[in-house]
Amino acid sequence: MPTEGKSIRVKIFGTEYPLRGESDELTKKVANYVDEMINTIHNKIPEQPPLTVAVLSALNITEDLFKERERNGKMISFAHSEISKMNDYLDKILE
Secondary structure: OOOOOOOEEEEEOOEEEEEOOOOHHHHHHHHHHHHHHHHHHHHHOOOOOHHHHHHHHHHHHHHHHHHHHHHHHHHHHHHHHHHHHHHHHHHHHHO
C-alpha cells in the first residue's frame, strides 16, 4: 500500500497495525479482507502455526487476484471485439 495520507489502525488476526493508504475506507476494506481470509483459513486448520495460516491466506488472496485479472482481461477483449464489430458496421454504413 502507498504511504500517503494519515495512519489508521486496523486489526488483523488479533493484532493492531498502523497502516497508510490512498483512502482510509480502502485501507480498512483491504485490512478487513485480509483479516477475514486469515480467520477463515485458521478456522479450517486451527492446529497450524500463524505463519502457515498467513502464507495460505496470501496464496488464496493472490489466487483471487489472478482470477479477477483473468476475468477482467476477458471482459476487455470482449469489449474490444464488440467495438471493432461496431466500427466495421459503421464504416459499411458510411460508405
